[in-house]
Amino acid sequence: MTDLSALEKDVLDAIASAASLDELETVRVGAIGKKGSVTGLTKQLGGMSVEERKEYGPKFNMLKNTVAKAIDERKAVLEKEALNARLQSETVDVTLPVNGLDQGSIHPVSQAMDELAEVFADMGFAIAEGPEIEDDFHNFTALNIPPEHPARQMHDTFYLPENADGERKVLRTHTSPVQIRTMKNQQPPIRIIAPGRTYRSDSDATHTPMFHQVEGLVIDEGTHMGHLKGTLEAFVKAFFEVDNVTMRFRPSYFPFTEPSAEVDIQCSWKNGELRIGEGDDWLEILGCGMVNPRVIEACGLDSAKYQGFAFGCGIDRLAMLKYGMTDLRAFFDNDLRWMKHYGFMPLDMPTIAGGLSR
Ligand code: DAH
Numbered sequence: 001m002t003d004l005s006a007l008e009k010d011v012l013d014a015i016a017s018a019a020s021l022d023e024l025e026t027v028r029v030g031a032i033g034k035k036g037s038v039t040g041l042t043k044q045l046g047g048m049s050v051e052e053r054k055e056y057g058p059k060f061n062m063l064k065n066t067v068a069k070a071i072d073e074r075k076a077v078l079e080k081e082a083l084n085a086r087l088q089s090e091t092v093d094v095t096l097p098v099n100g101l102d103q104g105s106i107h108p109v110s111q112a113m114d115e116l117a118e119v120f121a122d123m124g125f126a127i128a129e130g131p132e133i134e135d136d137f138h139n140f141t142a143l144n145i146p147p148e149h150p151a152r153q154m155h156d157t158f159y160l161p162e163n164a165d166g167e168r169k170v171l172r173t174h175t176s177p178v179q180i181r182t183m184k185n186q187q188p189p190i191r192i193i194a195p196g197r198t199y200r201s202d203s204d205a206t207h208t209p210m211f212h213q214v215e216g217l218v219i220d221e222g223t224h225m226g227h228l229k230g231t232l233e234a235f236v237k238a239f240f241e242v243d244n245v246t247m248r249f250r251p252s253y254f255p256f257t258e259p260s261a262e263v264d265i266q267c268s269w270k271n272g273e274l275r276i277g278e279g280d281d282w283l284e285i286l287g288c289g290m291v292n293p294r295v296i297e298a299c300g301l302d303s304a305k306y307q308g309f310a311f312g313c314g315i316d317r318l319a320m321l322k323y324g325m326t327d328l329r330a331f332f333d334n335d336l337r338w339m340k341h342y343g344f345m346p347l348d349m350p351t352i353a354g355g356l357s358r
Helices: 004-017 019-033 039-047 049-090 108-122 151-154 177-185 223-241 293-298 317-324 328-332 338-341
Strands: 190-199 210-220 247-254 257-270 273-276 281-291 305-315
Touching: 004 019, 004 049, 004 247, 019 049, 049 281, 108 210, 108 247, 108 317, 177 190, 177 210, 177 247, 177 293, 210 223, 210 281, 210 317, 223 247, 223 257, 223 281, 223 305, 223 317, 281 293, 281 317, 293 305, 305 317, 305 338, 317 328
Parallel strands: none
Antiparallel strands: 190 210, 210 305, 247 257, 257 273, 257 281, 281 305
């Protein structure tokens, strides 16, 4: 007859001294596994009298339960220890300096876009978006550039192959189609800017096949050119971070605006350095005008009730002027030395209060 209290003590000691989950599992199999010492006790019941069975049956069971409970408890302790050890060994000190990794930087175009968004958000403009693969209607027709219109040739358009309906989509040649999409989807008052990529088949020191524009659109009742001038003046001052700037509105022509103007800002070139808001040179920075009533009507709005203004501006050029680069092509060369030199700190988000580009 097995000495039950001696067996219990042996097994419980073994459980308590198991130093790892693996060791504990070995003890478990040895005690309450199929061929374990505690499991094996029930075999002895066969040779017992009825009286003895009544006594020992429950005792064997109790021992088995005691052992199983002790194993569970020890298991919980060992698992916790294992987790703590792992947490200790895998600790990462996020305050340590990063070694061997170069910090990335924000591209000047992204920086200029963030700054533009900040300047216009401050004036109550939302950001609108449209697709870069555009259809003829949005890129041209609705903007009052019908087929055969000479302005179509000016745009050096990239056409996609004809689709099953005989339609040829285009890579949008300007951000102006976002005006159309916005007016068709939204009731006035509308106040949006639409920054984004645009495409023309053109390439030299000041032109790349892909470039960036920002479109502006305001549609409301009673909008007039004074609003346009005031908005653009506030924009130029905030963006170039100057207190005063003289602007020149030169009459121009765009099919989607009437009247139309091109805007120059006063500047000086001293020792190759550009200064905005002083001197007697002029820099052309954007095209603008009062939205042509035909465009408003093409979007299903009542042009007798609603008027508005629009402008379109090259972002790459704005960035070049503000940060002093001379060759546009370098913007898209992915030269890390250039990026390091002209890039911006990733965590310095431009804010009006904190200074846009500091
Ligand atoms: N879409 C014109 C371009 O790419 C720029 C432009 C001019 C946009 C006048 C406008 C505008 O919204 O009113 O050349």
